[in-house]
Amino acid sequence: IDAADMVKIAYQSCIQNKGEYRREAEVIKHLLKGHGIMSWALQPGTSRLNYLSVLNSTGLYPFLNVEVKRTSSSSSRNTLVVSAASPHVLPWTDWQGHGISKRKRDKIKVAYKHFIINVINLGSSEAS
Structure with a gap:
């Protein structure tokens, strides 16, 4: 079993089955800001x-939709916007x-590797 499969299993366990971990967007956004x-x-x-x-250039299956939006302060910069679950990747x-x-x-x-490990751990605890 590889990392991508582990992440998919953790994702199904935690989110699709209405586990406690439904704030993945806020968590990863906070993690990146940190x-x-x-x-x-x-x-x-x-x-x-x-x-x-x-966004589709890696093989991992995260739980994020990473969007790019122009900021009002500067039209030449983009801000990371994280929303609902999707097949997009960082x-x-x-x-x-x-x-x-x-x-x-x-x-x-x-940061993203730490996030994946945390989700896998959460998926394991949800399953047991």
Whole structure:
């Protein structure tokens, strides 16, 4: 069983069967903010639609819909908006050229791995 399968099992256990863990959007948003990841600069000419294609670049199945919205304070920056469960991913493997530094990608990768581990642990405790 690989990590993606474990995450899918945990997801089904926790969320689809109305487990206690239904605030996944708020949890991951808070987790990312805790690592200082709130927004990033847009590359010139990059559209929101192009960004969504980047979201499908890894093999994990998280519980998030990661959207990009323009902030009112600056039209050249995007803010991470996390909403309901979906097959989108946090694309830390393919963020080169999308205005996100390697250090920020690494922070997201670490935070997201911790999030997955927590969900797997929760799924195991829900099942037992």
